[in-house]
Amino acid sequence: MKTNLENVFAALSVMGILILASPVATAAHHVDTPDRAAIQNATMRGDHEAMAKYYEDIAAQMQVKVEEQKELLEQYEKIRLYGWQSHNLKSRTLALIRKYEQAARSNREEALSHRQMASALQELN
Known part of the structure; x- marks a missing residue:
């Protein structure tokens, strides 16, 4: 039993x-499938401009998150926290700042890429 x-x-x-x-x-x-499908189907200049604007908007949102996390980090520096609580809050906030900065950077690069594709298509026409 x-x-x-x-x-x-x-x-x-x-x-x-x-x-x-x-x-x-x-x-x-x-994977965000509508965006992936839109990227694969982008053939017109307007499509690439729309995708560039989308990625620029996402990059702006990530930059807002970076600023929010930096403000939180400043607050954590001002208040008296001791031991693991202090270490965890600060290290997690720093990690989020790095993550959001990387996301903003990659989205700006993607937007630039789509802007270049749009200009190339405009030159062909």
């Missing part, structure tokens, strides 16, 4: 882990 109970518990544990891990795996590999 004890081994059957142990087997049931082990099976339920494995199922629980699989259920909890599945949304994480799908979220990590999520």
Whole structure:
């Protein structure tokens, strides 16, 4: 009886882990399909200009997030926090700043790329 109970518990544990891990795996590999399709179907100058504006808007949003995180970091520096709480808040905020800055940079590069494609198409016409 004890081994059957142990087997049931082990099976339920494995199922629980699989259920909890599945949304994480799908979220990590999520690709924004409408944007990907729009990029692949962009053939006109206006399409590339629209994509460039989209990426510029995203870059601007990321830059706003960078500024918000920098303000939070300043607040964390002013208040008296000790030990791991202080370290965790500051390190997580710095990591988010780096993440948002990288996202803003890559979106600006993508916008520039689409602007160049739009100008190339304009020169062809």
